[in-house]
Amino acid sequence: MRMRALTLLMMVAMMAVQALGQRPADLSFQASVKSIDEFMARFNGQEHHLLNDASQSGRRQDLLRLYDALDTTNLVNKLAMVDTILQRNTMLSYNSKMWYAEASCKMTYHKRDVTLSLLFRTEQTPDKLDHWALVGADGLTASGVVDISQWLRISPTDHEVNFMSLESMINIDKNRRHFAGYRSRDIDIDQLSAFIALVQSGDLVFDYCQGVKYHFLNVPNFIFIVENYFRENTNSGWLISDVIPADRDQKEDYLLNTLKLKQWYLEGNSF
Amino acid sequence: MLFAAILPIMASAQNYNIGLSEQEKEEITNRVKQKIDAFLQQLQYVASKDYEVSNEAVKTTLALFIGQGGAYKLDGTWHNGVKMQTATLRKNRHGRPIYNKPVLMTRYLKNLQGLPYKRVTIEQVGAVRVDNLRRVGENRYETMAYFCQYFRGERDGGYYSDNTWKSVKVYVERIDVGGGMTWQIYLGDMKVQNITK
Numbered sequence: 001m002r003m004r005a006l007t008l009l010m011m012v013a014m015m016a017v018q019a020l021g022q023r024p025a026d027l028s029f030q031a032s033v034k035s036i037d038e039f040m041a042r043f044n045g046q047e048h049h050l051l052n053d054a055s056q057s058g059r060r061q062d063l064l065r066l067y068d069a070l071d072t073t074n075l076v077n078k079l080a081m082v083d084t085i086l087q088r089n090t091m092l093s094y095n096s097k098m099w100y101a102e103a104s105c106k107m108t109y110h111k112r113d114v115t116l117s118l119l120f121r122t123e124q125t126p127d128k129l130d131h132w133a134l135v136g137a138d139g140l141t142a143s144g145v146v147d148i149s150q151w152l153r154i155s156p157t158d159h160e161v162n163f164m165s166l167e168s169m170i171n172i173d174k175n176r177r178h179f180a181g182y183r184s185r186d187i188d189i190d191q192l193s194a195f196i197a198l199v200q201s202g203d204l205v206f207d208y209c210q211g212v213k214y215h216f217l218n219v220p221n222f223i224f225i226v227e228n229y230f231r232e233n234t235n236s237g238w239l240i241s242d243v244i245p246a247d248r249d250q251k252e253d254y255l256l257n258t259l260k261l262k263q264w265y266l267e268g269n270s271f
Numbered sequence: 272m273l274f275a276a277i278l279p280i281m282a283s284a285q286n287y288n289i290g291l292s293e294q295e296k297e298e299i300t301n302r303v304k305q306k307i308d309a310f311l312q313q314l315q316y317v318a319s320k321d322y323e324v325s326n327e328a329v330k331t332t333l334a335l336f337i338g339q340g341g342a343y344k345l346d347g348t349w350h351n352g353v354k355m356q357t358a359t360l361r362k363n364r365h366g367r368p369i370y371n372k373p374v375l376m377t378r379y380l381k382n383l384q385g386l387p388y389k390r391v392t393i394e395q396v397g398a399v400r401v402d403n404l405r406r407v408g409e410n411r412y413e414t415m416a417y418f419c420q421y422f423r424g425e426r427d428g429g430y431y432s433d434n435t436w437k438s439v440k441v442y443v444e445r446i447d448v449g450g451g452m453t454w455q456i457y458l459g460d461m462k463v464q465n466i467t468k
Contacts, residue, residue, distance in 0.1 A: 025419055025434040025467055026397030034417040034464060035438065037402040094403075130405045208372045230368075232467040 025232070033066065033237035036214060039226060040092040042066060043085075051234065060086060068227075069235040077243045081222045090219050094122055094130065098217040100259060101132065106207040109198070113207070114143040116195070119259055137195035138260045145204070146194050152181035191260065213241070215259060217251050289406045300401045302456050303416050303441050310335055310458060311395050311420060317383050318391035329380045337442050337457040340376045345442075346407065353459055355379040358466040360433050368466045376461075388424030388431075396421045396434060401441075410445040417464065436464040 316328030440459030
């Protein structure tokens with residue numbers, strides 16, 4: 001294990017040396033992982049970094065070169081994941097249900113700038129047409145778009161007047177802003193539903209997407225994250241930014257608590 | 272003026288069963304590459320200081336894009352028009368290149384016409400990569416292409432240059448033309464992947 005870690009460190013040093021050298025723009029462009037499509041092809045050993053060949057050791061090198069070479073932390077897990085990928089011959093596929101795209105979006109809510117996270121997953125229609133589908137949203141409560149800062153009570157006698165207070169609760173602006181506080185304490189805010197409702201009502205306006213990162217749960221016992229590195233050297237483009245050891249339960253916990261997916265969504269998924 | 276050279280294509284080696292033969296995929300890949308060549312060639316003319324040449328080039332450029340650069344509806348969704356992202360090596364307050372918000376292609380071309388340079392060179396650098404085709408409808412496909420564009424603007428006393436790596440959506444449709452079938456290719460939104468010296 002120590003030798004493998006040292007090997008990786010040497011490769012990292014090699015990449016750093018290449019980074020310091022003068023690389024023509026077109027060679028950097030060719031070496032860069034320009035798309036997630038290309039990331040998957042290199043991960044699967046179907047395409048190679050321009051410095052590697054198609055042998056087994058080539059696939060190991062290709063996988064190592066998919067890491068951000070300037071980040072030398074967490075080497076043990078990074079190497080262990082490569083070993084697992086090679087032992088289990090793990091492959092990535094666009095149509096896999098085990099990868100997610102998280103888009104960080106700048107939006108405007110009533111002239112106020114907010115940043116929200118939208119989560120997407122690839123799906124296919126019954127007649128096999130590929131598409132992305134929205135599966136989650138986050139940041140509405142943290143940014144105050146949906147105010148959950150206080151609990152409010154509806155009068156215990158309001159039922160006798162056909163809940164006449166609803167008119168004030170909903171139509172008076174000072175009350176409407178805290179309307180979420182009238183819900184049961186047993187009910188969580190479904191941020192995706194809230195997001196959809198606010199978009200459809202015109203209250204949320206999209207400005208731009210400031211970045212996307214991808215979460216892959218495909219490798220047995222590991223989760224890895226892929227982000228875009230804008231650099232001019234042979235280690236750039238879409239690269240693995242983090243590796244997290246995770247068994248089945250931990251992957252479920254990640255989906256529920258990190259990616260904020262709903263429990264019902266997990267039914268039918270297997271790791 | 273300098274023109275883009277014809278350069279080799281890098282196509283993905285992955286195989287997806289989308290009802291196209293390898294020959295058809297190769298033909299589409301070549302056509303995509305030709306569209307990108309044409310786009311970069313036309314940008315040279317758009318940046319020309321000859322008003323008539325520039326305006327004509329704007330029309331020709333927009334014709335390369337879905338909706339001819341104007342509003343279009345696709346798979347139930349309306350779009351205001353194809354969008355283009357640009358970037359500059361001039362640094363922001365964090366010392367990094369500035370990646371601008373995407374604007375409509377019509378606005379991008381108007382900005383290009385108004386650049387304060389006496390001479391503009393736009394060239395393709397390196398090979399074009401075309402991703403796997405994805406089926407999105409009956410005889411319709413989408414893919415992405417990636418290319419590197421060299422830009423140089425010269426004026427009295429100096430110049431600005433950069434290499435911008437761009438990704439572009441590509442829409443492909445098989446259409447019937449007088450008894451035979453052909454591929455109709457349109458470019459779509461363009462994003463900056465990276466910008467370097």
